[in-house]
Amino acid sequence: MKGRIKAVFGNMVVAQTKDRVVKNAVGYCVRSDGIKLLCETIRVRGDSVDLQIFEETRGLRVGDTVEFHEEMLSAVLGPGLLGQIYDGLQNPLPRLAEKAGFFLEPGNYMHALDTERTWDWTPKVKAGDVVQAADTLGSVPESIFEHNIMVPFGWEGQYQVQSVAESGSYAVVNEIATLTDASGNAHAVTMEQTWPVKRPLCVAKRRLLPTKPLVTSVRIVDSMFPIVQGGTYCIPGPFGAGKTVLQQITSRHAHVDIVIITACGERAGEVVDTIREFPKLQDPRTGRTLMERTIIICNTSAMPVAARDASVYTGMTLAEYYRQIGLNVLLLADSTSRWAQAMREISGRLEEIPGEEAFPAYLESRIANFYERAGVIELRDKRLASATIGGTVSPAGGNFDEPVTQATLKVVGAFHGLSRSRSDARRYPAIDPLESWSKYVGIIDPKKVARMNKILRRGDEIRQMMTVVGEEGTPTEDFTIMLKAEFFDSAYLQQNAFDDVDAATSVDRQRFVFAKILEIAETDFAFKHKDEARHTLQKIGSMFLNLNYARWDESVVPEADRQDEPTDKTAVEDDKAAERGNFKEILGQIDEYIQSLLDNAKKSQAEDEVEQVTV
Amino acid sequence: MRTFYDEITKIAGNVVTVKAQGIAYDDLAVITTGHSTSLAQVIRMEDDQVSLQIFGGTEGVSTGDKIRFLGHSFKVPFGDALLGRVFDGSGRPRDGRPEVKAKGVEIGSPAVNPVKRSVPSKMIHTRIPMIDIFNTLVGSQKLPIFSVAGEPYNDVLARVGMQADAEVIILGGMGLRHDDYLTFRNRFDEAGVQGRTIMFVHTAADPVVECLLIPDLALAVGEQYALQGKNVLVLLSDMTSFSDALKEIAITMEQVPSNRGYPGDLYTQLARRYEKAVDFDGAGSMTLLACVTMPGDDVTHPVPDNTGYITEGQLYLRNGRIEPFGSLSRLKQLVNDKTRDDHQAIMNACIQLYAQCEESREKREMGFELAEWDMRLLKYGDLFEEKIMDLNLNIPLFDALDKCWEILAECFEPEETRIRDAIIQKHWRHKSHQPKPEAQVETVKS
Numbered sequence A: 001m002k003g004r005i006k007a008v009f010g011n012m013v014v015a016q017t018k019d020r021v022v023k024n025a026v027g028y029c030v031r032s033d034g035i036k037l038l039c040e041t042i043r044v045r046g047d048s049v050d051l052q053i054f055e056e057t058r059g060l061r062v063g064d065t066v067e068f069h070e071e072m073l074s075a076v077l078g079p080g081l082l083g084q085i086y087d088g089l090q091n092p093l094p095r096l097a098e099k100a101g102f103f104l105e106p107g108n109y110m111h112a113l114d115t116e117r118t119w120d121w122t123p124k125v126k127a128g129d130v131v132q133a134a135d136t137l138g139s140v141p142e143s144i145f146e147h148n149i150m151v152p153f154g155w156e157g158q159y160q161v162q163s164v165a166e167s168g169s170y171a172v173v174n175e176i177a178t179l180t181d182a183s184g185n186a187h188a189v190t191m192e193q194t195w196p197v198k199r200p201l202c203v204a205k206r207r208l209l210p211t212k213p214l215v216t217s218v219r220i221v222d223s224m225f226p227i228v229q230g231g232t233y234c235i236p237g238p239f240g241a242g243k244t245v246l247q248q249i250t251s252r253h254a255h256v257d258i259v260i261i262t263a264c265g266e267r268a269g270e271v272v273d274t275i276r277e278f279p280k281l282q283d284p285r286t287g288r289t290l291m292e293r294t295i296i297i298c299n300t301s302a303m304p305v306a307a308r309d310a311s312v313y314t315g316m317t318l319a320e321y322y323r324q325i326g327l328n329v330l331l332l333a334d335s336t337s338r339w340a341q342a343m344r345e346i347s348g349r350l351e352e353i354p355g356e357e358a359f360p361a362y363l364e365s366r367i368a369n370f371y372e373r374a375g376v377i378e379l380r381d382k383r384l385a386s387a388t389i390g391g392t393v394s395p396a397g398g399n400f401d402e403p404v405t406q407a408t409l410k411v412v413g414a415f416h417g418l419s420r421s422r423s424d425a426r427r428y429p430a431i432d433p434l435e436s437w438s439k440y441v442g443i444i445d446p447k448k449v450a451r452m453n454k455i456l457r458r459g460d461e462i463r464q465m466m467t468v469v470g471e472e473g474t475p476t477e478d479f480t481i482m483l484k485a486e487f488f489d490s491a492y493l494q495q496n497a498f499d500d501v502d503a504a505t506s507v508d509r510q511r512f513v514f515a516k517i518l519e520i521a522e523t524d525f526a527f528k529h530k531d532e533a534r535h536t537l538q539k540i541g542s543m544f545l546n547l548n549y550a551r552w553d554e555s556v557v558p559e560a561d562r563q564d565e566p567t568d569k570t571a572v573e574d575d576k577a578a579e580r581g582n583f584k585e586i587l588g589q590i591d592e593y594i595q596s597l598l599d600n601a602k603k604s605q606a607e608d609e610v611e612q613v614t615v
Numbered sequence B: 001m002r003t004f005y006d007e008i009t010k011i012a013g014n015v016v017t018v019k020a021q022g023i024a025y026d027d028l029a030v031i032t033t034g035h036s037t038s039l040a041q042v043i044r045m046e047d048d049q050v051s052l053q054i055f056g057g058t059e060g061v062s063t064g065d066k067i068r069f070l071g072h073s074f075k076v077p078f079g080d081a082l083l084g085r086v087f088d089g090s091g092r093p094r095d096g097r098p099e100v101k102a103k104g105v106e107i108g109s110p111a112v113n114p115v116k117r118s119v120p121s122k123m124i125h126t127r128i129p130m131i132d133i134f135n136t137l138v139g140s141q142k143l144p145i146f147s148v149a150g151e152p153y154n155d156v157l158a159r160v161g162m163q164a165d166a167e168v169i170i171l172g173g174m175g176l177r178h179d180d181y182l183t184f185r186n187r188f189d190e191a192g193v194q195g196r197t198i199m200f201v202h203t204a205a206d207p208v209v210e211c212l213l214i215p216d217l218a219l220a221v222g223e224q225y226a227l228q229g230k231n232v233l234v235l236l237s238d239m240t241s242f243s244d245a246l247k248e249i250a251i252t253m254e255q256v257p258s259n260r261g262y263p264g265d266l267y268t269q270l271a272r273r274y275e276k277a278v279d280f281d282g283a284g285s286m287t288l289l290a291c292v293t294m295p296g297d298d299v300t301h302p303v304p305d306n307t308g309y310i311t312e313g314q315l316y317l318r319n320g321r322i323e324p325f326g327s328l329s330r331l332k333q334l335v336n337d338k339t340r341d342d343h344q345a346i347m348n349a350c351i352q353l354y355a356q357c358e359e360s361r362e363k364r365e366m367g368f369e370l371a372e373w374d375m376r377l378l379k380y381g382d383l384f385e386e387k388i389m390d391l392n393l394n395i396p397l398f399d400a401l402d403k404c405w406e407i408l409a410e411c412f413e414p415e416e417t418r419i420r421d422a423i424i425q426k427h428w429r430h431k432s433h434q435p436k437p438e439a440q441v442e443t444v445k446s
């Protein structure tokens, strides 16, 4: 199927053809120097076909050949995806660099999986077994996981296993089984298969309601605005508020099997950070490097726009694939606004009627469809698996009242809104505790969270009132509530992403410290005047800060109540070890100090009473 | 193949459409009118109608004018002969000296493969405390200076440029006032860096479209030097003029504007340029500092807004100072943990306290009673502004950190700063400046 280029405008090409074309199928524009540029058919009008080109169109001419293919833009699935760094079209970037050097020259494509590497195959079925799409035929070890090799997801109906390869070493392209369909035709199966990225991949008995907390180790998230395995959440925020840092620490510390990072239209430098660091960092829960549980899809802002649109779908398809294997996967997309802008650019070139802020009318449904691909599923063999989506949103002017943020808020289960005023004051993570919300239940008893929330809200009201009536017009009791809210904020909600200890707080530790702070916040210290209140809470606050930098000592929690998986402490290297205090010691100081405050309060109360009696 | 075409079918804005065949997208052409010649670039092709963006503007273009296609996209000559020279937005000398004869390199090269980038790791010392302590500049960073029209942004740009130890400095001027251009030249001359400087300058008097190529020219040359292993600093001013030129073309091309008339691909256009800042794994680096004037002092204006999302932080210039809030170097943590152990702690504490001081100032303005704590915050704010925020300071980083400790000790008790004990114990100054006990012992011994 061939055609000729009729018009070129930006990354849009109009081709003319008499042949059959398939909408959303891929094709190639052939430059006069022979270089082929990948493209996708996005509209057909008579014999005119509109194509979006996944590359720069420099050098194309009217009259150049276009080749049309049948298949849609697809991801290659199989063992060897973990630890890979791909562009939005799943080209492996390290191997591209070996071949082409510093720059991503147009028209350079490579197979996503290493076809020479061999895997230790163990069959799980035998000749004669009856199987269907997504059933496991056998497995190979990949990183710490058992990577199931499944019947291709698109195959309909039932198949009989005709033959299956013996245990041994095979490459992804080797045939590992032959299946016969109902009409007796034989089909070969290899370890790799493909799936069109824009079509949800979900072969399951049923979808379940997501309820199991997904622990990120970020206190304000886990304790206040939790997310769950199979759920969805978004992080909108103005530039520099900390969206990317928040996703980066989540990608390091989240309690999931696999993390897929989709860097979509943002800085390349941020990905470089991850690429260089992850192979060196250890995942404390598995003892392997973080890279072995991570896949990076990287279509940064300088890379072609159409491929940016593809990148979020590629990432999602890989997430769904590992979910089919039976794992819990977290997809982080930074930033979904760049994806929306890519849609806008393409729509503009198609001269579609624009909606609000020139975004296309289908923006909302595209966003909704994307987040719907998350979920917990029960596989045919009853195992549960999940794919969670967390997307950042970069609203123009930092104003959440814009189409992408609004469309996203409609469909997600949790909203972590970053505020400019918090990030300006270096209150990181700058998630606004009064604006954000979550529909999920996390690791802390919701009743306790509500009590803490009440103090936060009351504190904010008092602060606002104070701007009108001044400190002198505020009763000491109210003033104290405001200070307590501030104390909770600085000692708990704020967290230093760049300190090895403070960056990640375990479940047990969060529960323990949260309870401690709630207790203090609800204690009546009967302060006589505001300076005393301020001084005291500042002092308690600074003790808790020291506590945050101390390494956790699980012995403060009774063994029966512990939930954290034990970690190997000897393995951690810490250049700040000498500066860190001892958790139990600091805790002792805090308790002692609080006790002395209470004793004093009691004493002075008694004195007051004595005075009253004598008078 | 024929290269001359003269069937011009449309002239609108800065775009001319001509009937032509066999032309490649993005190719360059020369249009010759009765009184001048100008470069032009293919921006749209439909059947035999080829639309060209005319860099010299379309004033005086007639339907009978001739257009010659060069058969390649824009190339800029590259070589050491460029050093010390000044060019315009079409790459022609504007210093009255002859054309540079050197091999041309294509502008607008493809994106760098992310795996061939290194993690930036070299601090660039500017001796301005507001940058060095609070918004540390790092080699290969792209950092804009957001500024209101009247601020001395070009001064700051020139100063940072001269003090940073770059091997090659490239200035890209867009919509510059002629005075500013001369000032840049004079300052580089005085600092003795002219010999390693290359300027691409478009002044406000030149045709608008000529400004579009300035960043590409500057960055293409910078990239070549970086590939040769050099550390390059590119200074761009003013990127708002560049964006306005983009807007003009987009509107001429009847593109649907997305926000205040700017095209929907403004982000992509800006990012493609800013992302050229790079630290090549196995070659040199390119650092990019750009001025962005904010129309109406509004950061949410599309140009500063999109820029902020692309760059690795931003410096706000207001009232002759770099604002402590909002200003940010996103790369600072890559270097500021290796300078001195108190750097990060000071950075956080000083800003948080300054934020509290602002609250106390508000209270004072409202006429509220001020607590003793407020008074101390007010005192701190004044000292901080005078001794740290002043842009004319020219002191090394460690001296600046020491100054911060002095100010803190003068105003606060250690625990009020919320700095960790370990750091306090090592660095806290005691008010009376009595020498530390160990120091005394040493004096006794000697």
Ligand SMILES: Nc1ncnc2c1ncn2[C@@H]1O[C@H](COP(=O)(O)OP(=O)(O)O)[C@@H](O)[C@H]1O
Binding pocket: A237, A238, A239, A240, A241, A242, A243, A244, A245, A246, A428, A429, A430, A495, A496, A497, A498, B309, B328, B329, B330, B331, B332, B333
């Ligand atoms: N949790 C955090 N702890 C400390 N600093 C942070 C934190 N989050 C953000 N920052 C600071 O803010 C800067 C910008 O954060 P980033 O995530 O890149 O912003 P965004 O992606 O929202 O534009 C970072 O470079 C860092 O200096």
Ligand SMILES: [Mg+2]
Binding pocket: A243, A244, A245, A266, A334
């Ligand atoms: Mg970001």
